[in-house]
Every structure is written in C-alpha cells, then in structure tokens.
Amino acid sequence: MFEKTLSELAQDLRNGTVSSVELTQAFIDRINRCDSEYNAFITTTPELALQQAKAADESLAAGTGGPFTGLPIAHKDLFCTEGVKTSCGSKMLDNFKSPYDATVVAKFKAAGAVMLGKTNMDEFAMGSTNESSFYGDCKNPWDTSRVPGGSSGGSAAAVAARLTPAATGSDTGGSIRQPAAFCGITGIKPTYGRVSRYGMVAYASSLDQGGPMARSAEDCALMLNVMAGQDAMDSTSSAQPTEDYTASLNHSLQGLKIGVPKEFMSADLDSAMAAQIETAIKQLESLGATIKEVSLPNTRMSIPAYYIIAPAEASSNLSRFDGVRYGYRCEEPKDLEDLYKRTRGEGFGSEVKRRIMVGTYALCAGYYDAYYNKAQQIRRLIQQDFMRIFEEVDVIVGPTTPSPAFTIGEKVNDPVAMYMEDIFTLSLNLAGLPGMSVPCGQVNGLPVGLQLIGNYFDEARLLNVAHQYQQNTEWHTLSPVTA
Amino acid sequence: MEWETVIGLEIHVQLATNTKIFSGASTAFGAEPNTQACAVDLALPGTLPVFNDGAQKMAIMFGLAINADIGKRAVFERKNYFYPDLPKGYQTTQLEAPVVGEGFVDIETEAGERRVRIHHAHLEEDAGKSLHEDFHGQSGIDLNRAGTPLVEIVSEPDMRTSKEAAAYARKIHAIVTTLGICDGNMAEGSMRCDCNVSIRPKGSETLGTRTELKNINSFRFIERAIDTEVERQIDLIEDGGTVVQETRLYDPDKNETRSMRSKEDANDYRYFPCPDLLPVVVDDAYVEAIRLTLPELPDARKERFISELGLSEYDAGVLSAYRDQADYFESVVECCGDAKLAANWVMGELAKNLNAADLSIEKSPVSAEQLGGLLVRIKDNTISGNIAKKVFEVQWNEGGTADEVIEAKGLKQVTDTGAIESMIDEVIANASAQVEQYKAAEPEKRGKMLGFFMGQVMKASGGKANPGAVTGILKSKLDALCD
Incomplete structure (x- = not known):
C-alpha cells in the first residue's frame, strides 16, 4: 500500500479495495512507527485526518467524491491550517495556530483530501538543508546522515520514506526541486502566480510559489489540478486559465525540442552526476525529442541577484513578527525596544537573522541602487536569456543540483557554499518560470534529479515530458525504505 | 530684520470607502477596539493585500479636481519601520509613482487670489491607534483604523502666511467633501495636516531650515500652530541660534510646539516596491469616465x-x-x-x-x-x-x-385693511400728545415721527399686521389730520 502512487490509491478508493479511513490509519501508524528516524513531521493531525477520511468515505460511498477524495497528503508547515499549529519551522511561531486556511489548504479540503500533518522545513523556508529548522534536522531517507535538502525537506523526506503519498511544498529558490532531487521524488514549481500564495507564510513574495511533491509526474498533475488557479485573495495570482494537467500526460514527445544550457553542464556539476544527466537526455532523445545546446550566460549572476532580492523582501516580510499580536514574545520586556530586540533576537534562528540583516542592508538608502536595483536589472537579463531560448526550444533540461545530498553539518558554517548549491534552480524563480525535478539516476546510492524548465504556464508540457520519461524509466519507483 | 514665512502642507485625507484599502474590513468610525480588523489588518502570517478599486477611483477624482496629471502606472511601495500600531512592520504607500501627479488649487487671500501648487498626491494605508491611558503602564493597540485608505496631498512650499495655509486646507476640505470622497470630519481624524514651516529674511530666495508640525486637526490650530512656530523660529534666530530640522508637536492647550524627534533620529524607511501588489495601470478611457462623474x-x-x-x-x-x-x-x-x-x-x-x-x-x-x-x-x-x-x-x-x-x-399677517384701519384709529385716539407733535412738526420731519405710531400698531397686532399696509394707511390718516 505504501508503495502505491496517489493515482493508484485513488483507483483503489474508487474500487472500494481500501477505504480512506484504512488508508489514513495505515499512514498514521507508519508515521508513528518510523518518523523518529527522519523527523519529517513537525505536527501530525491523526484525529483530524480520520475525521476527514470518514467524511471522504461517506462521499465516495454516495458517489459524490472527486479524483482527490480520501487521498492522504501532508502540508509543508508554512501553509496556514485553521486550528492547527503553523510554525514555519520557527520558534517564533511555535505557539501559533492559524485562525484560517491557506487557499491551497482550503482547496485540498474542498477536494476531499485528508491531511496527515505538517512537515518539517528550514526556518521560514530559508535554507537548502532543513538544518535551520527550530524542530531539528530532517534526515534523508536514502542516508540518514545526509540532508534531505530544503527548504521543503520534510515534505520530500516524508514522500520518499513513504510516510505520505504526497505533500505540498514551496519553492523560492529551489525549495521544491532541490529536496525532490535529493530524496528521489518528483516535484514541480509552477509558474509564479499559478498557485495562490494566500496563507502561505511569505519568505520572498516575488519568488515564492507553492507546488506539488509526489512520487510521479502523474501524481504531481493530479495535485496541481487541485492547487492551481486564480485567487481573489492573491493579487499576484494569474488570470491565465488552468487546464486539466493530467490530460496531456500521454502525448508523444515526437518533435519536442529540448535545449540543454551549456552553463548547466559545466565544472560546477559533479562528473558522475553529469553522466547520469546525459543518459537521461539521451533517453528523451530516444523518445523522439531533438536536443540542442543553448546558453544562459547570466546564470552565474542569479546567485548574487537572488541573495539580494530574496533577503530584501524577507527583511520586510518578517517585520510583522514583533511579539505584539501573536507568536513568540520575550519574557518581561522592559520597554518597546526591549520587546522588539529580545523577541526577534530569541525567536529567530541564525540563518533567518543573517538574511534579515543582509536584506535590511541592501535596502538602505545609500545602497539601494547599488544592490537592489542592480539585482532587479540582473533579474530582467536572466528572464531575457530564457525568453530568447524559448523562441527556439520547448523545454530546457539540465541537472537540478550540482551534487547529490551532502552530509548533515557539512555546509552549516559556510553559508556561501550552501548558497552555491542553488545555482541551477534560482534563475527560474527570478524569471518566474515553471520547473520540475524528476529522479534520473543515482550516484553512490544517492538520487540524482533531472530538472525540466518550461515556458510560462507550460506546466502541462513539463508534466507530459516527465511522465513520458517515467513511463520508460524506473528511477522514480526506487524506494529508500522497505515499507 | 523682516522675515518671510514659507509653508508647505501635507494633508492626509481618509477616503470614504466602505472597506479598507487592502482588506474587506469596515472603515466605520467609533466601533469597539479591534472589532473592525480582519486577518489582513492584523497582518497574520500568510495574509496578502488586495487593492480596493474604490480608493483608486476616489484618488483619481481628487487628481482631476486639482487639474493634475493622473499616474498611468501607480506603484505601491513599502515604507518599513517598527511600531506596535503598524501591524506589518511597514506601511504600504506610494513614492516614486503616485496616483496623482502635479496639480494646483487657487485660494482667496487678503492679497487676492493665489495659486498653491500641489507636488503630488498618493494613496496609502492608515495605521492603527496606540492608546496609552487606562492600561496601567502598558499600551493598548486598536487596529480598527489600520488599513483605512488615505490620500496624502503634498503641496509645494507656496504659502506665506498662516492664514493662507488655513485657506489652502479649507480649499482641500471643500474639494474632498464636494467630491464626496471624504466625510471631512476633522474631529474624528478624517482630515489631518502636517505643516512644514521655515522662515527666511524677506527678499531671500533660499529656503530656511524647516520644522514639521505633525497631525493638526483643525483649521484654527493650523493658524495658531504656524504662528507659534514662526515666532519661536524668529526668536531663536534673532537670539543667535539656528533652527534644527525636526518634527514638532503642537500642543493646543499650551499653544506651544515641542520637539518630537530630530532628523538624526529619523528612520531609514528602506522603501521598495511592494511585491504583493501589481502596479495599478489606468488608461485614458477610465480617467475620462471618472471625469464625467465629477460633481x-x-x-x-x-x-x-x-x-x-x-x-x-x-x-x-x-x-x-x-x-x-x-x-x-x-x-x-x-x-x-x-x-x-x-x-x-x-x-x-x-x-x-x-x-x-x-x-x-x-x-x-x-x-x-x-x-x-x-x-x-x-x-x-x-x-x-x-x-x-x-x-x-x-x-x-x-x-x-x-x-x-x-x-x-395664528401668526398669519393681517392684510385686511379694515382690521388695520381700526387698529390705527385706536392708536391715534390713545396718543393725542404724539398726534399734536406730529401736526406741529414740519412736513419733512414727519416721516421720522411715523415710527412711534408704526410700533404701536405692530404691537397692537401682535406683529402680524402687514408693515407695508400699516405704513400707507397710517400716513394717510395722520396727514388727513394735519389738513
């Protein structure tokens, strides 16, 4: 049962082979039994899950269920969930129960999904390792001495360890794709504006985007069908019509034009991994695609640009955590300044503080033009690079990360080395483009992720390419655990 | 030395929208504290602003009324600072691209009509209120006002007397109330005024150092605060001192201004475009449609x-x-x-x-x-x-x-000549001494003496006799006695 995909489980539920309550109970038991090994969950909600499962079984019996009715999932702990702790991986929100549901959460509820719990993450989604979580490291199920990636590390580990068939994630600079690659699962960051950000605690508003993390492209399509769409509560959500993302999964790749950026296949890339990526590209070619080398000359500049824009927005977004209305408040503040300083000093972890300081500095009156404006210019150059390439190709393919999962603690004291890990993922967020990570091999028993990059709102095509690849390969079916 | 006063005003006008500028909460004045603050106004994690078109329309109405250029693409920016009644830790406002550009109004002054140029007017959100009394050493925060739409109208330093400043403020008040975009209730804070005041030797072209008088909420106080501040600045300079650029508070009870904070304490607000809101783009047709609705x-x-x-x-x-x-x-x-x-x-x-x-x-x-x-x-x-x-x-x-x-x-006027004649006959019969005097007087002086008889008749009629009829009949009757 734990090895089944969402799509297979949905079939079983409709056939009556299994009830949602049975399925949910099985996953609850498995989380209770195994999660101490991974620390993938911050909060589990078994009672709520069983209630939702019971309701789902009733609507399945009544024939009123939809494609998602009764399917268990988990939410990254930055999606607000009514009445349930939403910590964002931070001491600052350890005591925070949201009075409302994020749009994504509400949509899954309305679709009849069952919420198993809230997954671990880097504090306020700032990190690539899950090590900045107030709730402790999350472990990579392929090798528990290694990081699962981040910031959606808990979601990736939970899916990989078969603690949930699927989970939501969010991606600001690679936070869905990188942990998906490290944990050997499939994840998609949709086009900026495709999925509502309402109720998703903001890290960097112009880059944040929620998306699905699951075991296959088909499952991601099933989830995106629930998640996508314009939201009156999010002005940056797009009016572009949504589509049935499962509809084109089986289209042939014949004639598909794929671009491979030479900058992505450079010295930054681990050589063993490069071989895996090249094999995957050949596989796509054998499925009918034509391959072309392309160039994204400004890729290198994406790291400095990102690490100005994201902290700048974060420094402002995180100002609301001041100890006045909710969340952590320091003991016995002497006066207002003391309240602010100690609340924020004690409530935030070091990576969050680092980014708030960097962002505050970048926005200061004397430095604004040199940093923030310059970064925005680079952002436009990066976007233009992509637009030029999409005149020639349909999809861009390359690695998701420069190397497989590294060991816990390896980069904790070298933030810049950690930031360099995002080299292949950041530029999509800066451009607002959709991207996926699909398992495409292993190096020393650790998964390798193939990144697929699409044009704006071309999620259906990405899912189609990924699905066709997965129909012809086994990488996505490999499991780190015996369930 | 003879001094010239230079005054510029920043007027905050609360717009009469039913709901707040970025949320659906009510803007009605006087509700119980914090009963008109929704999740967005409280800046709960994950919440996002949605711009109220009504505020945009009202701001454009104001722009058209002051003959201003209407910004084709207005951009909201974040003004970052910490204060407990500012829930997000930033105020959403406009800086580089305001909705209303340069305009002007004409005011009546003792020296005739005078033109006051308006630099620009921008949309922003109001903050909440801090309540420092009745909380035993603590402060209460009321967020009902937080998010109320404001138009801030920034004049050029074109006024030379406190009377002109008050006349300008009255003119703005007249315009916004005529447009129906503000209730004009200054006591409730619907219109508040910051006065920038400096002095310079008469004939000088360079501006003196200015002070800013904050939050003045009546026309009378505008005059008194400016007069008081000008006096202070003159005394200071004539005693060999210099004016320091600072924000000052006017105390109407003591009729004095006192320092709130100096320029050195001023925040670096770290303005940057708000990534949660799209630029507000208006076309000519939209503006012209609004122009047609102007009263x-x-x-x-x-x-x-x-x-x-x-x-x-x-x-x-x-x-x-x-x-x-x-x-x-x-x-x-x-x-x-x-x-x-x-x-x-x-x-x-x-x-x-x-x-x-x-x-x-x-x-x-x-x-x-x-x-x-x-x-x-x-x-x-x-x-x-x-x-x-x-x-x-x-x-x-x-x-x-x-x-x-x-x-x-029974107040109807008596016009019945018969009734009036009998009242006159009675008055004449009872005033033989005055009748004799009348008869003895020179004809040209008799007119003045008629008043006594008029008064008596009106008294007799309880004020209801038609004065015109009484005069005519009385005159002819008295003149008849003289013949």
Missing part, C-alpha cells in the same frame, strides 16, 4: 452663484465651500425662488442655530424644503421677516412646515 466643484459653483444667482463674491464663497451647505442652499432657492433671501437665511438664522447646537447642515432639524417654504411665506407677505424668525424657531424645536406653524400659532 460641480467649489470654484465652479461659486462662479455660478455669482453669475446666475446674483450673489455677492463673499456669499458665493461661503455657500459654495461645503457641498452639503451648497446643496442645501440650492434646494432652498429652488423652493422660494429668491437666492439673496435664501443666502441671508442659510448664512444667518440657520447657521446661527447650527453653530449653537454644534450640528452639521445635513443634520439640520429644519430641512431645505421647510426653510424654502418659510421664505415663500415672507415673499407672499403672509408673514413678516420678524414673524418668520419665530416660525423658524418653532420649526427648529418642534418641526413642521411653515404653513403648519403659521396656522397653529
């Missing part, structure tokens, strides 16, 4: 009152300054057909009663139709002007139409 503005109405209704410049100015008053006045004119009489009554008896009762004109117990009906009865000689005041007093206290009051109180 007649105070200046135009004043001109019409002079040219069409024959009012004096002064009367026209007073009556056109407030939309409600101007509307009331025009309704009265429509009922009675006599603009001069209507103007005298609206500015006289009605204004006197409204002031005494501290009521605004739209709360007048005597409606425009009722007052118009009363004036009709003066014009058709049913009652005299003096009786009309009595009727008005009854209408004010007890209600009713003029005709009802006249009927009920």
Whole structure:
C-alpha cells in the first residue's frame, strides 16, 4: 500500500479495495512507527485526518467524491491550517495556530483530501538543508546522515520514506526541486502566480510559489489540478486559465525540442552526476525529442541577484513578527525596544537573522541602487536569456543540483557554499518560470534529479515530458525504505 | 530684520470607502477596539493585500479636481519601520509613482487670489491607534483604523502666511467633501495636516531650515500652530541660534510646539516596491469616465452663484465651500425662488442655530424644503421677516412646515385693511400728545415721527399686521389730520 502512487490509491478508493479511513490509519501508524528516524513531521493531525477520511468515505460511498477524495497528503508547515499549529519551522511561531486556511489548504479540503500533518522545513523556508529548522534536522531517507535538502525537506523526506503519498511544498529558490532531487521524488514549481500564495507564510513574495511533491509526474498533475488557479485573495495570482494537467500526460514527445544550457553542464556539476544527466537526455532523445545546446550566460549572476532580492523582501516580510499580536514574545520586556530586540533576537534562528540583516542592508538608502536595483536589472537579463531560448526550444533540461545530498553539518558554517548549491534552480524563480525535478539516476546510492524548465504556464508540457520519461524509466519507483 | 514665512502642507485625507484599502474590513468610525480588523489588518502570517478599486477611483477624482496629471502606472511601495500600531512592520504607500501627479488649487487671500501648487498626491494605508491611558503602564493597540485608505496631498512650499495655509486646507476640505470622497470630519481624524514651516529674511530666495508640525486637526490650530512656530523660529534666530530640522508637536492647550524627534533620529524607511501588489495601470478611457462623474466643484459653483444667482463674491464663497451647505442652499432657492433671501437665511438664522447646537447642515432639524417654504411665506407677505424668525424657531424645536406653524400659532399677517384701519384709529385716539407733535412738526420731519405710531400698531397686532399696509394707511390718516 505504501508503495502505491496517489493515482493508484485513488483507483483503489474508487474500487472500494481500501477505504480512506484504512488508508489514513495505515499512514498514521507508519508515521508513528518510523518518523523518529527522519523527523519529517513537525505536527501530525491523526484525529483530524480520520475525521476527514470518514467524511471522504461517506462521499465516495454516495458517489459524490472527486479524483482527490480520501487521498492522504501532508502540508509543508508554512501553509496556514485553521486550528492547527503553523510554525514555519520557527520558534517564533511555535505557539501559533492559524485562525484560517491557506487557499491551497482550503482547496485540498474542498477536494476531499485528508491531511496527515505538517512537515518539517528550514526556518521560514530559508535554507537548502532543513538544518535551520527550530524542530531539528530532517534526515534523508536514502542516508540518514545526509540532508534531505530544503527548504521543503520534510515534505520530500516524508514522500520518499513513504510516510505520505504526497505533500505540498514551496519553492523560492529551489525549495521544491532541490529536496525532490535529493530524496528521489518528483516535484514541480509552477509558474509564479499559478498557485495562490494566500496563507502561505511569505519568505520572498516575488519568488515564492507553492507546488506539488509526489512520487510521479502523474501524481504531481493530479495535485496541481487541485492547487492551481486564480485567487481573489492573491493579487499576484494569474488570470491565465488552468487546464486539466493530467490530460496531456500521454502525448508523444515526437518533435519536442529540448535545449540543454551549456552553463548547466559545466565544472560546477559533479562528473558522475553529469553522466547520469546525459543518459537521461539521451533517453528523451530516444523518445523522439531533438536536443540542442543553448546558453544562459547570466546564470552565474542569479546567485548574487537572488541573495539580494530574496533577503530584501524577507527583511520586510518578517517585520510583522514583533511579539505584539501573536507568536513568540520575550519574557518581561522592559520597554518597546526591549520587546522588539529580545523577541526577534530569541525567536529567530541564525540563518533567518543573517538574511534579515543582509536584506535590511541592501535596502538602505545609500545602497539601494547599488544592490537592489542592480539585482532587479540582473533579474530582467536572466528572464531575457530564457525568453530568447524559448523562441527556439520547448523545454530546457539540465541537472537540478550540482551534487547529490551532502552530509548533515557539512555546509552549516559556510553559508556561501550552501548558497552555491542553488545555482541551477534560482534563475527560474527570478524569471518566474515553471520547473520540475524528476529522479534520473543515482550516484553512490544517492538520487540524482533531472530538472525540466518550461515556458510560462507550460506546466502541462513539463508534466507530459516527465511522465513520458517515467513511463520508460524506473528511477522514480526506487524506494529508500522497505515499507 | 523682516522675515518671510514659507509653508508647505501635507494633508492626509481618509477616503470614504466602505472597506479598507487592502482588506474587506469596515472603515466605520467609533466601533469597539479591534472589532473592525480582519486577518489582513492584523497582518497574520500568510495574509496578502488586495487593492480596493474604490480608493483608486476616489484618488483619481481628487487628481482631476486639482487639474493634475493622473499616474498611468501607480506603484505601491513599502515604507518599513517598527511600531506596535503598524501591524506589518511597514506601511504600504506610494513614492516614486503616485496616483496623482502635479496639480494646483487657487485660494482667496487678503492679497487676492493665489495659486498653491500641489507636488503630488498618493494613496496609502492608515495605521492603527496606540492608546496609552487606562492600561496601567502598558499600551493598548486598536487596529480598527489600520488599513483605512488615505490620500496624502503634498503641496509645494507656496504659502506665506498662516492664514493662507488655513485657506489652502479649507480649499482641500471643500474639494474632498464636494467630491464626496471624504466625510471631512476633522474631529474624528478624517482630515489631518502636517505643516512644514521655515522662515527666511524677506527678499531671500533660499529656503530656511524647516520644522514639521505633525497631525493638526483643525483649521484654527493650523493658524495658531504656524504662528507659534514662526515666532519661536524668529526668536531663536534673532537670539543667535539656528533652527534644527525636526518634527514638532503642537500642543493646543499650551499653544506651544515641542520637539518630537530630530532628523538624526529619523528612520531609514528602506522603501521598495511592494511585491504583493501589481502596479495599478489606468488608461485614458477610465480617467475620462471618472471625469464625467465629477460633481460641480467649489470654484465652479461659486462662479455660478455669482453669475446666475446674483450673489455677492463673499456669499458665493461661503455657500459654495461645503457641498452639503451648497446643496442645501440650492434646494432652498429652488423652493422660494429668491437666492439673496435664501443666502441671508442659510448664512444667518440657520447657521446661527447650527453653530449653537454644534450640528452639521445635513443634520439640520429644519430641512431645505421647510426653510424654502418659510421664505415663500415672507415673499407672499403672509408673514413678516420678524414673524418668520419665530416660525423658524418653532420649526427648529418642534418641526413642521411653515404653513403648519403659521396656522397653529395664528401668526398669519393681517392684510385686511379694515382690521388695520381700526387698529390705527385706536392708536391715534390713545396718543393725542404724539398726534399734536406730529401736526406741529414740519412736513419733512414727519416721516421720522411715523415710527412711534408704526410700533404701536405692530404691537397692537401682535406683529402680524402687514408693515407695508400699516405704513400707507397710517400716513394717510395722520396727514388727513394735519389738513
């Protein structure tokens, strides 16, 4: 049962082979039994899950269920969930129960999904390792001495360890794709504006985007069908019509034009991994695609640009955590300044503080033009690079990360080395483009992720390419655990 | 030395939208603390702003009323600073690209008409209120006001006296109330004024160091605060000191200004474009459609009152300054057909009663139709002007139409010549001494002596005798005695 995909489980539920309550109970038991090994969950909600499962079984019996009715999932702990702790991986929100549901959460509820719990993450989604979580490291199920990636590390580990068939994630600079690659699962960051950000605690508003993390492209399509769409509560959500993302999964790749950026296949890339990526590209070619080398000359500049824009927005977004209305408040503040300083000093972890300081500095009156404006210019150059390439190709393919999962603690004291890990993922967020990570091999028993990059709102095509690849390969079916 | 004062005003006008600028919460004044603050106003994690189009429309109306360029692409920015009544830790406002560009208004001054240029006007959100009393050393925060839409109107330093500053503020008040975009209630903070004040030797072209007087909420206080501050600055400079650029608070009780914070303490607000809100793009058609809905503005109405209704410049100015008053006045004119009489009554008896009762004109117990009906009865000689005041007093206290009051109180003017003649005969019979004096007087001096007899007859009639008829009959009867 734990090895089944969402799509297979949905079939079983409709056939009556299994009830949602049975399925949910099985996953609850498995989380209770195994999660101490991974620390993938911050909060589990078994009672709520069983209630939702019971309701789902009733609507399945009544024939009123939809494609998602009764399917268990988990939410990254930055999606607000009514009445349930939403910590964002931070001491600052350890005591925070949201009075409302994020749009994504509400949509899954309305679709009849069952919420198993809230997954671990880097504090306020700032990190690539899950090590900045107030709730402790999350472990990579392929090798528990290694990081699962981040910031959606808990979601990736939970899916990989078969603690949930699927989970939501969010991606600001690679936070869905990188942990998906490290944990050997499939994840998609949709086009900026495709999925509502309402109720998703903001890290960097112009880059944040929620998306699905699951075991296959088909499952991601099933989830995106629930998640996508314009939201009156999010002005940056797009009016572009949504589509049935499962509809084109089986289209042939014949004639598909794929671009491979030479900058992505450079010295930054681990050589063993490069071989895996090249094999995957050949596989796509054998499925009918034509391959072309392309160039994204400004890729290198994406790291400095990102690490100005994201902290700048974060420094402002995180100002609301001041100890006045909710969340952590320091003991016995002497006066207002003391309240602010100690609340924020004690409530935030070091990576969050680092980014708030960097962002505050970048926005200061004397430095604004040199940093923030310059970064925005680079952002436009990066976007233009992509637009030029999409005149020639349909999809861009390359690695998701420069190397497989590294060991816990390896980069904790070298933030810049950690930031360099995002080299292949950041530029999509800066451009607002959709991207996926699909398992495409292993190096020393650790998964390798193939990144697929699409044009704006071309999620259906990405899912189609990924699905066709997965129909012809086994990488996505490999499991780190015996369930 | 002779000094010249230079004044520029920043006026905050609360827009009369039903809901807040970025949320659906009500903007009504005076509710229990924090009952009109929703998740967005409280800046709960994950919440996002959605711009209220109504505020945009009102700001454009204002821009058109001051002959300004309307920004085709207005951008909201974040002004970052910490304060407990600022829930997000930033105020969403406009800086580089405001909705209203350069414009102007003309004001009446002792030296004639004067033009005040407006640098720009921008949309922003109001903060909440900090309540420092009744909390035993702690402060209370009321977020009902947080998110109320404001237009901040920034003038050029074009005013030279406190009277001009107050006249400018009155003109802005007249415009926003006429447009119906603000209730104009200064006591409730619907319009608040910051005055930038500096002095320089008369004839000098360079500006002196300015101080900013914060949050002044009456026209009278604008004059007094500026006068007080100018005096302080002159004393300071003439005593060999220098003015420091700072924010000062005007204390109306002590009639003094005192320092709040100096320029050195000023925040670096780290403005940057708000990534949660799209630029507000308007096209010419939209602006022109709004232009068609504009009501007649105070200046135009004043001109019409002079040219069409024959009012004096002064009367026209007073009556056109407030939309409600101007509307009331025009309704009265429509009922009675006599603009001069209507103007005298609206500015006289009605204004006197409204002031005494501290009521605004739209709360007048005597409606425009009722007052118009009363004036009709003066014009058709049913009652005299003096009786009309009595009727008005009854209408004010007890209600009713003029005709009802006249009927009920028996105040109808006596025009029956028979009745008047018999009253006159009685007066003449009882005043033989005065009749002898009249007879003895030179014919040209008799006119003056008529007053005594008039008074007696009016007294005998209880004021109801038609004065014109009395004069005629009295004169002919007395003159007959002289022959």
